[in-house]
Amino acid sequence: MPALDGTVVPRRRRLEPEARREQILAAAVAWFAEVGFAGTTRDLARRAGVTQALLYKYFASKAELTEAVFERVYLGRLDPRWLDELRDRRMPLHARLCRFYRQYTAAIFTYEWMRIFMWAGLAGDALNRRYLGHVGERLLAPMGQEIAAATGHAPGMEDLWNLHGGIVYIGIRRFIYRLPTPEDPGPAIDAAVARFLRAP
Amino acid sequence: MPALDGTVVPRRRRLEPEARREQILAAAVAWFAEVGFAGTTRDLARRAGVTQALLYKYFASKAELTEAVFERVYLGRLDPRWLDELRDRRMPLHARLCRFYRQYTAAIFTYEWMRIFMWAGLAGDALNRRYLGHVGERLLAPMGQEIAAATGHAPGMEDLWNLHGGIVYIGIRRFIYRLPTPEDPGPAIDAAVARFLRAP
DNA sequence: CCAGTTGTTGATCGTTTGATCACCTAAGGC
DNA sequence: GCCTTAGGTGATCAAACGATCAACAACTGG
Missing domain, CATH: 1.10.10.60 (Homeodomain-like)
Known part of the structure:
Protein backbone atom coordinates (compact mmCIF):
# COMPACT_ATOMS: atom_id res chain seq x y z
CA MET A 1 0.00 0.00 0.00
CA TYR A 74 8.37 -9.35 40.48
CA LEU A 75 10.72 -11.93 39.05
CA GLY A 76 14.43 -11.35 39.43
CA ARG A 77 13.90 -8.03 41.14
CA LEU A 78 15.65 -9.14 44.33
CA ASP A 79 19.32 -9.77 43.72
CA PRO A 80 20.62 -12.61 45.96
CA ARG A 81 24.06 -10.95 46.04
CA TRP A 82 22.60 -8.15 48.17
CA LEU A 83 22.38 -10.47 51.15
CA ASP A 84 25.98 -11.64 50.72
CA GLU A 85 27.20 -8.07 50.47
CA LEU A 86 25.18 -7.10 53.54
CA ARG A 87 27.04 -9.79 55.47
CA ASP A 88 30.50 -8.98 54.13
CA ARG A 89 32.06 -7.65 57.32
CA ARG A 90 35.20 -6.49 55.60
CA MET A 91 33.27 -3.31 54.93
CA PRO A 92 31.96 -1.03 57.74
CA LEU A 93 28.31 -1.64 58.64
CA HIS A 94 27.29 1.90 57.77
CA ALA A 95 28.70 1.58 54.26
CA ARG A 96 27.05 -1.82 53.78
CA LEU A 97 23.61 -0.53 54.71
CA CYS A 98 23.97 2.52 52.48
CA ARG A 99 25.14 0.41 49.59
CA PHE A 100 22.29 -2.06 50.03
CA TYR A 101 19.57 0.57 50.10
CA ARG A 102 21.05 2.40 47.14
CA GLN A 103 20.96 -0.85 45.18
CA TYR A 104 17.54 -1.79 46.48
CA THR A 105 15.96 1.54 45.63
CA ALA A 106 17.70 1.54 42.25
CA ALA A 107 15.88 -1.73 41.58
CA ILE A 108 12.38 -0.87 42.77
CA PHE A 109 12.12 2.92 42.36
CA THR A 110 10.61 2.68 38.91
CA TYR A 111 7.19 3.87 37.81
CA GLU A 112 6.16 0.37 36.79
CA TRP A 113 7.35 -1.52 39.82
CA MET A 114 6.15 0.86 42.52
CA ARG A 115 2.69 1.30 41.05
CA ILE A 116 2.01 -2.31 40.09
CA PHE A 117 3.19 -3.36 43.52
CA MET A 118 0.73 -0.94 45.10
CA TRP A 119 -2.16 -1.88 42.81
CA ALA A 120 -1.51 -5.53 43.60
CA GLY A 121 -1.27 -4.78 47.32
CA LEU A 122 -4.64 -3.06 47.36
CA ALA A 123 -6.16 -5.88 45.35
CA GLY A 124 -4.91 -8.28 48.01
CA ASP A 125 -2.59 -10.23 45.74
CA ALA A 126 -0.77 -13.05 47.50
CA LEU A 127 2.46 -12.54 45.54
CA ASN A 128 2.66 -9.14 47.18
CA ARG A 129 2.62 -10.48 50.72
CA ARG A 130 5.03 -13.24 49.80
CA TYR A 131 7.45 -10.65 48.47
CA LEU A 132 7.31 -8.58 51.65
CA GLY A 133 7.62 -11.67 53.79
CA HIS A 134 10.79 -12.43 51.87
CA VAL A 135 12.05 -8.88 52.45
CA GLY A 136 11.44 -9.20 56.18
CA GLU A 137 12.95 -12.64 56.68
CA ARG A 138 15.73 -12.69 54.12
CA LEU A 139 16.85 -9.08 54.13
CA LEU A 140 15.72 -7.17 57.21
CA ALA A 141 16.31 -9.97 59.73
CA PRO A 142 19.90 -10.64 58.56
CA MET A 143 20.41 -6.89 58.46
CA GLY A 144 19.38 -6.81 62.12
CA GLN A 145 21.94 -9.51 62.91
CA GLU A 146 24.68 -7.49 61.26
CA ILE A 147 23.67 -4.40 63.20
CA ALA A 148 23.68 -6.41 66.42
CA ALA A 149 27.12 -7.81 65.66
CA ALA A 150 28.57 -4.40 64.85
CA THR A 151 26.91 -2.26 67.52
CA GLY A 152 26.26 -4.77 70.27
CA HIS A 153 22.59 -3.90 70.30
CA ALA A 154 20.03 -5.89 68.32
CA PRO A 155 17.20 -3.84 66.78
CA GLY A 156 13.68 -5.27 66.80
CA MET A 157 11.91 -6.15 63.56
CA GLU A 158 9.64 -3.15 64.01
CA ASP A 159 12.69 -0.89 64.15
CA LEU A 160 13.99 -2.41 60.93
CA TRP A 161 10.64 -1.99 59.22
CA ASN A 162 10.74 1.63 60.32
CA LEU A 163 14.10 2.13 58.63
CA HIS A 164 12.84 0.30 55.56
CA GLY A 165 9.55 2.18 55.39
CA GLY A 166 11.14 5.58 55.75
CA ILE A 167 13.30 4.89 52.70
CA VAL A 168 10.62 3.18 50.59
CA TYR A 169 8.30 6.09 51.33
CA ILE A 170 10.47 8.22 49.04
CA GLY A 171 9.36 6.04 46.14
CA ILE A 172 5.75 6.11 47.30
CA ARG A 173 5.78 9.89 47.35
CA ARG A 174 7.29 10.06 43.91
CA PHE A 175 5.49 7.33 41.96
CA ILE A 176 2.20 6.86 43.81
CA TYR A 177 1.42 10.38 44.98
CA ARG A 178 3.43 12.05 42.19
CA LEU A 179 5.02 14.50 44.60
CA PRO A 180 8.40 16.13 43.98
CA THR A 181 11.28 14.19 45.52
CA PRO A 182 15.05 14.41 45.20
CA GLU A 183 16.17 12.98 41.88
CA ASP A 184 18.84 10.96 43.69
CA PRO A 185 17.58 9.26 46.85
CA GLY A 186 21.18 8.49 47.84
CA PRO A 187 21.76 11.36 50.30
CA ALA A 188 18.40 10.80 51.99
CA ILE A 189 19.25 7.11 52.32
CA ASP A 190 22.64 7.87 53.84
CA ALA A 191 21.03 10.25 56.33
CA ALA A 192 18.37 7.72 57.30
CA VAL A 193 20.93 4.96 57.80
CA ALA A 194 23.16 7.30 59.82
CA ARG A 195 20.26 8.25 62.10
CA PHE A 196 19.35 4.62 62.54
CA LEU A 197 22.86 3.50 63.50
CA ARG A 198 23.48 6.44 65.80
CA ALA A 199 20.74 5.22 68.10
CA PRO A 200 21.59 2.48 70.65
CA MET B 1 -46.36 -8.93 54.69
CA TYR B 74 -10.62 13.66 53.93
CA LEU B 75 -12.66 16.36 55.63
CA GLY B 76 -11.95 17.12 59.25
CA ARG B 77 -9.31 14.43 59.45
CA LEU B 78 -6.54 16.93 60.27
CA ASP B 79 -7.13 18.51 63.66
CA PRO B 80 -5.88 22.14 63.74
CA ARG B 81 -5.07 21.76 67.43
CA TRP B 82 -2.26 19.38 66.55
CA LEU B 83 -0.19 22.27 65.22
CA ASP B 84 -0.78 24.34 68.34
CA GLU B 85 0.20 21.44 70.55
CA LEU B 86 3.31 20.80 68.45
CA ARG B 87 4.36 24.39 69.15
CA ASP B 88 3.54 24.37 72.85
CA ARG B 89 7.06 24.61 74.21
CA ARG B 90 6.00 24.09 77.81
CA MET B 91 6.29 20.41 76.97
CA PRO B 92 9.58 18.75 75.96
CA LEU B 93 10.04 18.38 72.21
CA HIS B 94 10.29 14.62 72.41
CA ALA B 95 6.96 14.32 74.18
CA ARG B 96 5.32 16.72 71.72
CA LEU B 97 6.43 14.71 68.70
CA CYS B 98 5.32 11.43 70.25
CA ARG B 99 1.97 12.89 71.21
CA PHE B 100 1.45 14.31 67.73
CA TYR B 101 2.22 11.09 65.91
CA ARG B 102 0.08 9.08 68.29
CA GLN B 103 -2.83 11.40 67.57
CA TYR B 104 -2.08 11.53 63.86
CA THR B 105 -1.90 7.77 63.47
CA ALA B 106 -4.99 7.35 65.62
CA ALA B 107 -6.79 9.52 63.06
CA ILE B 108 -5.57 7.95 59.81
CA PHE B 109 -4.77 4.35 60.72
CA THR B 110 -8.19 3.06 59.75
CA TYR B 111 -9.04 0.58 57.02
CA GLU B 112 -11.18 3.12 55.20
CA TRP B 113 -8.84 6.08 55.31
CA MET B 114 -5.60 4.31 54.45
CA ARG B 115 -7.04 2.39 51.53
CA ILE B 116 -9.13 5.15 50.01
CA PHE B 117 -6.16 7.46 50.30
CA MET B 118 -4.04 4.94 48.42
CA TRP B 119 -6.66 4.20 45.77
CA ALA B 120 -7.04 7.94 45.22
CA GLY B 121 -3.28 8.40 45.10
CA LEU B 122 -2.86 5.79 42.41
CA ALA B 123 -5.76 7.27 40.46
CA GLY B 124 -3.94 10.62 40.54
CA ASP B 125 -6.57 12.47 42.51
CA ALA B 126 -5.74 16.11 43.15
CA LEU B 127 -7.23 16.11 46.66
CA ASN B 128 -4.58 13.58 47.57
CA ARG B 129 -1.67 15.78 46.59
CA ARG B 130 -3.29 18.79 48.24
CA TYR B 131 -3.59 16.84 51.47
CA LEU B 132 0.08 15.84 51.44
CA GLY B 133 1.11 19.36 50.52
CA HIS B 134 -0.77 20.48 53.59
CA VAL B 135 1.00 17.87 55.72
CA GLY B 136 4.37 19.05 54.48
CA GLU B 137 3.82 22.77 54.83
CA ARG B 138 1.53 22.97 57.84
CA LEU B 139 2.77 20.08 59.94
CA LEU B 140 6.24 18.89 58.95
CA ALA B 141 7.74 22.33 58.32
CA PRO B 142 6.61 23.73 61.71
CA MET B 143 7.77 20.51 63.28
CA GLY B 144 11.19 21.17 61.76
CA GLN B 145 11.20 24.64 63.29
CA GLU B 146 10.45 23.23 66.70
CA ILE B 147 13.22 20.69 66.35
CA ALA B 148 15.61 23.42 65.27
CA ALA B 149 14.63 25.58 68.25
CA ALA B 150 15.05 22.73 70.73
CA THR B 151 18.17 21.04 69.35
CA GLY B 152 19.93 23.90 67.58
CA HIS B 153 20.03 21.92 64.37
CA ALA B 154 17.37 22.32 61.68
CA PRO B 155 16.42 19.13 59.84
CA GLY B 156 15.79 19.30 56.10
CA MET B 157 12.35 18.56 54.68
CA GLU B 158 13.61 15.26 53.33
CA ASP B 159 14.63 14.25 56.85
CA LEU B 160 11.17 15.10 58.12
CA TRP B 161 9.51 13.14 55.32
CA ASN B 162 11.71 10.24 56.32
CA LEU B 163 10.46 10.37 59.89
CA HIS B 164 6.91 10.74 58.65
CA GLY B 165 7.18 7.95 56.09
CA GLY B 166 8.69 5.50 58.53
CA ILE B 167 5.71 5.93 60.82
CA VAL B 168 3.02 6.00 58.12
CA TYR B 169 4.52 2.84 56.64
CA ILE B 170 3.16 0.96 59.66
CA GLY B 171 -0.35 1.73 58.42
CA ILE B 172 0.58 0.85 54.85
CA ARG B 173 1.84 -2.54 55.96
CA ARG B 174 -1.29 -3.19 57.97
CA PHE B 175 -4.09 -1.91 55.78
CA ILE B 176 -2.67 -1.99 52.25
CA TYR B 177 -0.48 -5.08 52.35
CA ARG B 178 -2.46 -6.75 55.15
CA LEU B 179 0.68 -7.75 56.99
CA PRO B 180 0.80 -8.30 60.76
CA THR B 181 1.79 -5.18 62.69
CA PRO B 182 1.77 -4.26 66.38
CA GLU B 183 -1.76 -3.56 67.53
CA ASP B 184 -0.58 -0.36 69.20
CA PRO B 185 1.81 1.66 67.02
CA GLY B 186 2.69 3.82 70.05
CA PRO B 187 5.97 2.12 71.04
CA ALA B 188 7.21 2.04 67.45
CA ILE B 189 6.38 5.73 67.15
CA ASP B 190 8.26 6.57 70.34
CA ALA B 191 11.29 4.64 69.13
CA ALA B 192 11.25 6.33 65.72
CA VAL B 193 10.96 9.79 67.29
CA ALA B 194 13.74 8.99 69.76
CA ARG B 195 16.05 7.86 66.94
CA PHE B 196 15.26 10.97 64.97
CA LEU B 197 15.99 13.37 67.82
CA ARG B 198 19.15 11.60 68.91
CA ALA B 199 20.80 12.47 65.58
CA PRO B 200 22.36 15.92 65.19
C1' DC C 1 5.92 -16.70 -9.49
C1' DC C 2 2.87 -19.33 -6.74
C1' DA C 3 0.82 -21.90 -3.11
C1' DG C 4 0.77 -22.99 1.83
C1' DT C 5 1.41 -21.41 6.40
C1' DT C 6 0.23 -18.45 9.98
C1' DG C 7 0.29 -13.87 12.10
C1' DT C 8 -3.33 -10.43 12.07
C1' DT C 9 -7.76 -8.23 11.52
C1' DG C 10 -12.86 -6.49 11.49
C1' DA C 11 -17.10 -7.94 12.92
C1' DT C 12 -19.70 -9.81 16.41
C1' DC C 13 -21.33 -12.44 20.55
C1' DG C 14 -23.16 -12.48 25.38
C1' DT C 15 -22.57 -10.10 29.61
C1' DT C 16 -22.01 -6.33 32.62
C1' DT C 17 -21.96 -1.56 33.43
C1' DG C 18 -23.91 3.27 34.71
C1' DA C 19 -28.11 5.44 34.31
C1' DT C 20 -33.30 6.23 33.59
C1' DC C 21 -38.21 5.45 33.61
C1' DA C 22 -43.01 4.47 34.95
C1' DC C 23 -45.00 2.52 38.57
C1' DC C 24 -45.71 1.01 43.41
C1' DT C 25 -46.53 1.67 48.36
C1' DA C 26 -45.36 3.23 53.10
C1' DA C 27 -46.14 7.16 56.06
C1' DG C 28 -48.47 11.59 57.82
C1' DG C 29 -52.31 14.94 57.90
C1' DC C 30 -57.16 15.50 57.71
C1' DG D 1 -60.67 5.54 56.98
C1' DC D 2 -58.99 8.10 53.00
C1' DC D 3 -56.02 10.77 50.26
C1' DT D 4 -51.88 13.13 49.17
C1' DT D 5 -46.98 13.09 49.34
C1' DA D 6 -42.70 11.19 48.42
C1' DG D 7 -39.45 7.34 49.33
C1' DG D 8 -38.54 3.11 46.97
C1' DT D 9 -38.61 -0.61 43.31
C1' DG D 10 -38.44 -3.61 38.95
C1' DA D 11 -37.74 -3.30 34.27
C1' DT D 12 -35.04 -1.54 30.84
C1' DC D 13 -31.81 1.25 27.87
C1' DA D 14 -27.36 2.39 25.54
C1' DA D 15 -22.65 1.88 26.01
C1' DA D 16 -18.61 -0.68 27.17
C1' DC D 17 -16.69 -4.85 28.51
C1' DG D 18 -14.01 -9.60 27.78
C1' DA D 19 -13.87 -12.97 24.49
C1' DT D 20 -14.55 -15.47 19.87
C1' DC D 21 -14.51 -16.42 14.89
C1' DA D 22 -14.23 -16.51 9.97
C1' DA D 23 -11.67 -14.15 6.77
C1' DC D 24 -7.63 -11.68 5.25
C1' DA D 25 -2.76 -10.92 3.93
C1' DA D 26 2.35 -11.01 4.96
C1' DC D 27 6.07 -14.00 4.80
C1' DT D 28 8.50 -18.63 3.46
C1' DG D 29 9.91 -22.53 0.70
C1' DG D 30 9.73 -24.35 -3.60
Missing part, protein backbone atom coordinates in the same frame (compact mmCIF):
# COMPACT_ATOMS: atom_id res chain seq x y z
CA PRO A 2 1.84 3.10 -1.26
CA ALA A 3 1.49 6.16 1.00
CA LEU A 4 1.39 9.81 -0.12
CA ASP A 5 5.15 10.11 -0.04
CA GLY A 6 5.58 7.03 -2.14
CA THR A 7 6.91 4.77 0.59
CA VAL A 8 5.26 1.48 1.23
CA VAL A 9 3.28 1.38 4.46
CA PRO A 10 2.10 -2.15 5.13
CA ARG A 11 -1.10 -2.10 7.15
CA ARG A 12 -0.14 -5.30 8.90
CA ARG A 13 3.30 -6.10 10.14
CA ARG A 14 4.01 -9.71 10.88
CA LEU A 15 6.20 -10.29 13.90
CA GLU A 16 7.60 -13.47 15.29
CA PRO A 17 5.41 -14.73 18.13
CA GLU A 18 8.13 -14.11 20.70
CA ALA A 19 8.66 -10.51 19.67
CA ARG A 20 4.95 -9.78 19.52
CA ARG A 21 4.30 -11.32 22.89
CA GLU A 22 7.13 -9.28 24.34
CA GLN A 23 5.72 -6.11 22.79
CA ILE A 24 2.27 -6.75 24.24
CA LEU A 25 3.64 -7.67 27.64
CA ALA A 26 5.79 -4.54 27.83
CA ALA A 27 2.80 -2.40 26.91
CA ALA A 28 0.68 -4.21 29.49
CA VAL A 29 3.19 -3.52 32.25
CA ALA A 30 3.23 0.19 31.42
CA TRP A 31 -0.54 0.39 30.94
CA PHE A 32 -1.57 -1.50 34.08
CA ALA A 33 1.01 0.43 36.10
CA GLU A 34 -0.70 3.63 35.05
CA VAL A 35 -4.39 2.78 35.38
CA GLY A 36 -4.47 -0.40 37.41
CA PHE A 37 -5.77 -3.82 36.48
CA ALA A 38 -9.25 -2.47 35.87
CA GLY A 39 -7.87 -0.94 32.68
CA THR A 40 -9.57 -2.25 29.55
CA THR A 41 -8.03 -4.57 27.00
CA ARG A 42 -9.10 -2.23 24.21
CA ASP A 43 -7.13 0.70 25.55
CA LEU A 44 -4.19 -1.58 26.20
CA ALA A 45 -4.28 -2.86 22.62
CA ARG A 46 -4.42 0.70 21.26
CA ARG A 47 -1.42 1.58 23.40
CA ALA A 48 0.48 -1.48 22.21
CA GLY A 49 -0.32 -0.66 18.61
CA VAL A 50 -2.17 -3.89 17.94
CA THR A 51 -5.79 -4.94 17.72
CA GLN A 52 -7.66 -6.08 20.78
CA ALA A 53 -8.31 -9.49 19.24
CA LEU A 54 -4.59 -10.12 18.88
CA LEU A 55 -4.11 -10.01 22.65
CA TYR A 56 -6.05 -13.25 22.92
CA LYS A 57 -3.72 -15.04 20.49
CA TYR A 58 -0.92 -14.63 23.02
CA PHE A 59 -2.80 -14.66 26.32
CA ALA A 60 -5.84 -16.85 26.87
CA SER A 61 -7.57 -14.31 29.11
CA LYS A 62 -7.06 -10.98 30.77
CA ALA A 63 -6.28 -12.81 34.00
CA GLU A 64 -3.46 -14.70 32.31
CA LEU A 65 -2.09 -11.45 30.93
CA THR A 66 -2.08 -9.79 34.35
CA GLU A 67 -0.42 -12.90 35.73
CA ALA A 68 2.35 -12.48 33.17
CA VAL A 69 2.64 -8.82 34.15
CA PHE A 70 3.08 -9.82 37.79
CA GLU A 71 5.81 -12.31 36.96
CA ARG A 72 7.60 -9.82 34.76
CA VAL A 73 7.57 -7.18 37.47
CA PRO B 2 -46.42 -11.55 57.47
CA ALA B 3 -43.31 -13.69 57.64
CA LEU B 4 -43.09 -17.33 58.67
CA ASP B 5 -42.68 -16.42 62.34
CA GLY B 6 -45.71 -14.18 62.20
CA THR B 7 -43.88 -10.88 62.51
CA VAL B 8 -44.53 -8.21 59.96
CA VAL B 9 -41.61 -7.74 57.60
CA PRO B 10 -42.22 -4.72 55.40
CA ARG B 11 -40.47 -5.21 52.08
CA ARG B 12 -39.80 -1.51 51.83
CA ARG B 13 -38.64 0.63 54.68
CA ARG B 14 -39.01 4.35 54.26
CA LEU B 15 -36.21 6.40 55.71
CA GLU B 16 -35.79 10.13 55.93
CA PRO B 17 -33.61 11.32 53.05
CA GLU B 18 -30.81 12.36 55.40
CA ALA B 19 -30.63 8.98 57.09
CA ARG B 20 -30.79 7.09 53.78
CA ARG B 21 -28.10 9.23 52.21
CA GLU B 22 -25.92 8.67 55.24
CA GLN B 23 -26.49 4.92 55.05
CA ILE B 24 -25.52 4.81 51.39
CA LEU B 25 -22.51 7.03 51.90
CA ALA B 26 -21.23 4.94 54.80
CA ALA B 27 -21.60 1.78 52.73
CA ALA B 28 -19.85 3.46 49.81
CA VAL B 29 -16.87 4.41 51.97
CA ALA B 30 -16.49 0.84 53.20
CA TRP B 31 -17.08 -0.68 49.76
CA PHE B 32 -14.76 1.57 47.77
CA ALA B 33 -12.10 1.21 50.45
CA GLU B 34 -12.19 -2.51 49.91
CA VAL B 35 -12.34 -2.85 46.13
CA GLY B 36 -11.44 0.60 44.83
CA PHE B 37 -13.47 3.01 42.76
CA ALA B 38 -13.82 0.51 39.94
CA GLY B 39 -16.30 -1.33 42.17
CA THR B 40 -19.77 -1.58 40.65
CA THR B 41 -22.81 0.31 41.84
CA ARG B 42 -24.80 -2.91 41.94
CA ASP B 43 -22.48 -4.58 44.42
CA LEU B 44 -22.43 -1.39 46.45
CA ALA B 45 -26.21 -1.26 46.54
CA ARG B 46 -26.39 -4.91 47.62
CA ARG B 47 -23.93 -4.16 50.39
CA ALA B 48 -25.90 -1.11 51.49
CA GLY B 49 -29.13 -3.10 51.51
CA VAL B 50 -30.89 -0.94 48.93
CA THR B 51 -31.63 -1.22 45.24
CA GLN B 52 -29.19 0.09 42.70
CA ALA B 53 -31.74 2.54 41.34
CA LEU B 54 -32.06 4.19 44.73
CA LEU B 55 -28.43 5.30 44.65
CA TYR B 56 -29.31 7.67 41.87
CA LYS B 57 -32.01 9.35 43.94
CA TYR B 58 -29.33 10.59 46.30
CA PHE B 59 -26.32 10.93 44.01
CA ALA B 60 -26.64 12.12 40.43
CA SER B 61 -23.81 9.89 39.21
CA LYS B 62 -21.17 7.50 40.37
CA ALA B 63 -18.64 10.32 40.10
CA GLU B 64 -20.70 12.44 42.48
CA LEU B 65 -20.89 9.54 44.91
CA THR B 66 -17.14 9.00 44.87
CA GLU B 67 -16.71 12.73 45.35
CA ALA B 68 -18.85 12.51 48.47
CA VAL B 69 -16.75 9.56 49.65
CA PHE B 70 -13.61 11.65 49.23
CA GLU B 71 -15.02 14.52 51.22
CA ARG B 72 -16.22 12.23 53.96
CA VAL B 73 -12.82 10.60 54.26
